[in-house]
Amino acid sequence: MSEACSVSLSGVRRVYDGARALDDVTLTAPKGQVLALLGASGSGKSTILRLIAGLEPVDAGEIRFGDELVSAPGRTTPTETRRVGMVFQDYSLFPHLNAAANVAFGLERSARGEAIGWLERVGLGNRANAFPHELSGGEQQRVALARALAPRPRAILLDEPFSGLDPVLRAELRETTLDAIRAAGATAVFVTHDAEEALLVADRLAILKKGKLLQEAAPREAYDHPANADAAAALGPVNVFDGRVEGGAVATPYGRVAAPGLSEGGAARVVVRIEAMTLTPGTTARVRDRRPHVAHDLVRLEAQGLVWLALVSPRAPTTETVDVALQPSGAFVFSG
């Protein structure tokens, strides 16, 4: 039933007032899968959504839906004929229409029955006659989702759809949203600045910084094999050390990290995930501080004047000084 298709950008650039908001971005949301765009504010992730929606033209490169070219310089298929659904950060519900009429807006004729069907799918069948100002934030978000999915778009775009909600509601709503998207078989592009959320939600993950694509990969792949230091840092807290390659490895105050493929004597940046630090009683580092962090303990260490963090089991040793082992799966070296 759904006519979902892949969405691919190649070499896309977007310039605002001479500044490149996006530069040479190439990535693909495979048909029927969820692509998460992860980045801080100003990374260009929302710009990508607006370009895919056709709300703005591209300055270079092209965007295709399946094989169909929809954006190229000087040529922008109008948003209204692209058949994309979009869930906005502020939901942007039409304030003068009730929930059912909002959902029915994109449907042919006034298909109230169909609209109510979509509201039921997001658990709001009983709120069809409520106006946006009568709905809670979470309810508004679900109406916006139903409204975007109802016309069976070729792709659905979600711009930080959970950012205004409290954490418990957020997790619940994320499940509802993903279930609805997967049930509809839609291709989804999902923007977030929350790494945990991106890892939870995505089939494919694109990490952006200052308008450039750092890495595009499956979540596991991106987490275990970051393409560069920024990409590694984007997916979770890390310790960073700048040094030189000597004897095929970089020596940090906390231990040596192998640097395969890097030239001997060259500058290198070591990135170690905080959960890749294993502590044993010893003398290498002093424990400055130890605090519970959800199911783990967050330990602040100091060695040779360098402060690093470690995420350890609460059963790890509680001595004042420790030895540290860096697990290779979470320790990376990039040329500096």
Add this chain to the structure above:
Amino acid sequence: MFGAVIVSVESAILPRAWRFDGVSVAGAFAALICTAPALAVFAFALAPSANETSLAGNLMRDGVLGTLALMAVGGGGAIVFGASTAWLVTLCRFPGRGLYEWLLVLPLAAPSYVLAYSYSSLTWAGGPVPFPVRGFWGAAFVYAVGLYPYVYLAARAAFASQSVCALEAARTLGSRPAKVFWRVALPLARPGIAAGGALALMEIAADYGAAQHFGVTTMSTAIFRAWYAHGAPHAALQISALLLAAALVFLFVERRARGRASYAGGSTRWRPLPRYEMAAPLAWGASISCGSLVVLGALAPLAWLLRLALLHTSGDLGALAEPLFNSLLLATCGAGITLVLAAVIAAAGRRGAAGKTALFAAGMGYAAPGAVIALGALSLFGLAREAGWVGGFGGALAVGALLWAYAARFAAAGAQPIDAGFSRLAKGIDASARTLGAGAMKRLLRIDLPIAAPSVAAAALIVFVEILKELPATLILRPFNFDTLAIKAYFYASDERLLQAAAPSLLIFLAGLAPILVLSHGLARSRAGAR
């Protein structure tokens, strides 16, 4: 001339060609309808003509001098009254402040000619007031007390939107109220005052009825004299062109000043403004000053008209029925047509450069005095008749021309509140509708207009009353023997039958109160946190 217009419209559209849609085209077309009479005035005035030049020169010189003098005295008074009352009401505390906040707007209800008729009879020999209000000083007085609300509203908005922090900072630095006013509040509010002042001056330049009644030669009265007394249409057109050019300068000043005023705020923290406590004598002085302005600009002339009307029109009410009906008919039809054009222009104005041009172009009609617009429309009809497209300038055609002139003159007055209503729409709403497959027309009809409905209603009321009050364009274009309330009042006053002029004047005054009472409710709440 028209070739140039079309080129400029196209060049405004072309860069956005990829967003070329029905609404933009309709907007450009609507703007063209609204600007055609004004453009025609320029085109015909520049065309070479017979020997009317010297006549135009003399009349023009007298008119320019009269208009400038009235602007200096009447406009200057309006600016001083408006700015000082705005400061008092916004930033000081004195008896009756809350009441004056909206009472001070009331003089806007009466067109200048109604005030002029009222004051003439009020100070007539044997009237209750011994100081005669007549001649140049009479006209200047009527403008000053009748038009200061334009300045008051703009200045009040400017004072109210000032950063509380800037004012508080000045006070913590030890500035006394007078110093805060001169050194901080007034400089910050200057763009607002300039915008309001430009509007008031524009009204003075456009006014025909009051100047004519007081026998002052201004550019507006000179147009009529050239046209009717001297039978020199080309001279009339030339004076019109100059007046229009002047009006455009004021429009430009107003737009620029308002644009800058919107940046003046700075702080986004909205708290009730800290108002100065005034010592008792000063506070009562402030209260009496504001009170006198309300009395002079609205209450006294209104009460006097009421008294005259009650005393002298009881047997004459039947004579008013037809003009009243005509006025309502014209205002209803005119407001309907104007509103459609205004809505289309405002909608187009939200869709990029072409629409913005349309919005500005429509503003040109608003700046143009009614007499100028009427002459432009009349000239275009003359051209059409020469070309054999239309027959004689009879009843239906004249009404058509009149409705066109109203639309040209007031489309901007309607487009502005509608545009303000649109600007309250969140940006994402439009994008939402587009992702749901709604084209430009569907978005306009199903999203923009329903959400902006209260603004559209306000615009309808404003345009309706403006048309009801309009005198010079109606005077020029109306079909023979087709009288409206304004026309009736004008002819009675011209014949020195001020008693009979009272009833139609009163009706116009009362009609003018309606939008003010409705809108001032919203204005008082325009500042978040104000009670």
